Each structure stands twice: as C-alpha cells, then as structure tokens.
Amino acid sequence: MTNAVVPNILLPVVAAALVDADGRVLLQQRPADKSLAGLWEFPGGKVESGETPEDALIRELEEELGIAVPHACLAPAAFASAPLGDRHLLLLLYIARKWVGVPRALEATVLKWVRPADMHALPMPPADRPLIGLLDALL
Numbered sequence: 817m818t819n820a821v822v823p824n825i826l827l828p829v830v831a832a833a834l835v836d837a838d839g840r841v842l843l844q845q846r847p848a849d850k851s852l853a854g855l856w857e858f859p860g861g862k863v864e865s866g867e868t869p870e871d872a873l874i875r876e877l878e879e880e881l882g883i884a885v886p887h888a889c890l891a892p893a894a895f896a897s898a899p900l901g902d903r904h905l906l907l908l909l910y911i912a913r914k915w916v917g918v919p920r921a922l923e924a925t926v927l928k929w930v931r932p933a934d935m936h937a938l939p940m941p942p943a944d945r946p947l948i949g950l951l952d953a954l955l
C-alpha cells in the first residue's frame with residue numbers, strides 16, 4: 817500500500833494584538849484589492865524568507881501602522897491555522913502593550929479599537945477568529 821502525497825505546506829503569518837490601556841485591541845479592515853477584502857484582522861502579514869517571526873512582525877507593524885514595537889514588547893500568545901488553497905496558513909499571534917508612535921491605517925481601509933467580546937460580531941479571517949476567545953480570557 818502506498819501513501820498518497822498530500823500537500824501540507826504551512827505558510828507562516830504573524831500578527832499582533834496591540835492592547836490599549838482600556839483592554840481594547842486594534843483591528844484593521846483589509847482593503848478591497850486584497851484577498852479577504854473587508855474582513856477585520858489583527859495587523860501583520862507573511863514571514864519573508866530569512867526573517868524570524870518577530871522580525872517579520874516588527875517590519876509589518878512599521879509598514880502597516882507606522883509604529884515601532886521593540887522586540888522585548890512582543891509576547892507570544894497563541895496560534896491558529898486555516899486552509900489557504902492547497903496550503904495551510906499558520907497564524908502566530910503576539911500581544912504588545914507598548915509601542916512608539918500612533919497607529920495609522922497606512923495599508924488598511926480603516927483601524928478600530930475593539931473589546932475582544934465585541935469581535936464575535938465582526939467578520940474576521942478564518943485564522944484570526946479562533947484567537948478571540950483567548951484574548952477575551954486574557955484581557
């Protein structure tokens with residue numbers, strides 16, 4: 817008996833739950849010209865070749881929000897996965913409570929600060945959605 821070859825390539829994606837003093841978390845709305853358009857996501861993106869996940873997240877937060885997050889302020893919190901074509905996206909979520917600068921929507925349509933309990937009512941990407949419960953319990 818031979819084993820079927822099943823494509824099982826994991827695509828690493830990193831994202832941040834930026835938490836403000838009131839326990840709200842920053843979400844951004846994906847623009848119309850991108851996949852998953854209109855959905856509300858934790859800011860972040862793909863880990864590029866040669867990057868550590870933390871380096872990738874610091875780069876993405878600078879590109880997307882114009883903020884600087886010190887490496888020491890990124891706390892690994894949770895992960896989740898979702899099918900993406902014939903691959904699986906593996907989303908690594910970090911929590912950050914401190915950063916430098918004021919987040920601006922440099923790539924997203926709009927930003928908003930949301931309590932975890934209120935995220936259930938928002939359309940979110942499939943890999944982001946399972947992380948709501950963890951944030952609700954933690955914050």
Ligand code: DCM
Pocket residue numbers: 829830831850851852857858859860861862900905907941942943944
């Ligand atoms: N992605 C996601 N959740 C996030 C950030 C990104 O599911 N919080 C997904 C959307 C894309 C891929 O990661 O499939 C790469 O993101 P982008 O299109 O923003 O580069």
